Amino acid sequence: MFERIGLRPAVVCAALLMLGQVASAQLKVGVVNMQRAVFESAEIKKADADMQTRYKPRADRAQALQGEIAAIAQQLQAGAGKLTQEAEADLNAEGARKQRELTRMNEDMQADVERERNEILGKSSQKMTDVVKKLAESKGLDLVVDSGQALYFKPSMDITDDAIAAYDKAYPVTAAAPASAAAPAPAAKK
Numbered sequence: 001m002f003e004r005i006g007l008r009p010a011v012v013c014a015a016l017l018m019l020g021q022v023a024s025a026q027l028k029v030g031v032v033n034m035q036r037a038v039f040e041s042a043e044i045k046k047a048d049a050d051m052q053t054r055y056k057p058r059a060d061r062a063q064a065l066q067g068e069i070a071a072i073a074q075q076l077q078a079g080a081g082k083l084t085q086e087a088e089a090d091l092n093a094e095g096a097r098k099q100r101e102l103t104r105m106n107e108d109m110q111a112d113v114e115r116e117r118n119e120i121l122g123k124s125s126q127k128m129t130d131v132v133k134k135l136a137e138s139k140g141l142d143l144v145v146d147s148g149q150a151l152y153f154k155p156s157m158d159i160t161d162d163a164i165a166a167y168d169k170a171y172p173v174t175a176a177a178p179a180s181a182a183a184p185a186p187a188a189k190k
Contacts, residue, residue: 147160
């Protein structure tokens with residue numbers, strides 16, 4: 001994906017050079033905000049909601065663990081000078097163990113979310129590119145430029161809303177499965 005982003009300025013420059021050579025012909029150009037088109041598609045919105053539902057139990061467990069760590073810290077503070085050395089050491093050890101568990105849980109969840117998000121965005125970006133190509137052909141456009149690469153364009157050239165509508169039509173979203181049918185979150189590894 002990053003390789004394509006690095007090639008975009010070169011492609012835009014080459015296209016602009018071609019524009020100069022084809023000055024006598026009428027060139028039809030469209031502009032699309034690919035990032036907005038992908039993120040505002042119904043499919044991505046549903047995928048985001050599904051991910052939040054799927055990862056909520058893990059996030060709730062992490063929040064509960066934070067509460068347990070805070071309770072241990074409060075016990076240590078309240079018992080300062082009153083606890084035996086052994087009781088204080090046990091509380092410190094339990095707090096440290098829970099802190100490691102929380103750190104691991106958060107790292108695992110973040111890695112899982114990033115992996116899944118990148119996979120979903122990669123597939124959706126490719127599908128959006130295909131939709132934009134078909135849309136350009138149906139509108140008789142000779143060139144479509146990502147608005148992130150354009151310094152200026154007339155708003156009438158923007159086909160982002162058309163791209164979103166065409167994507168949602170090409171890839172309709174089905175009703176969400178009930179939360180109980182969602183894939184169970186993996187158990188914390190400790």
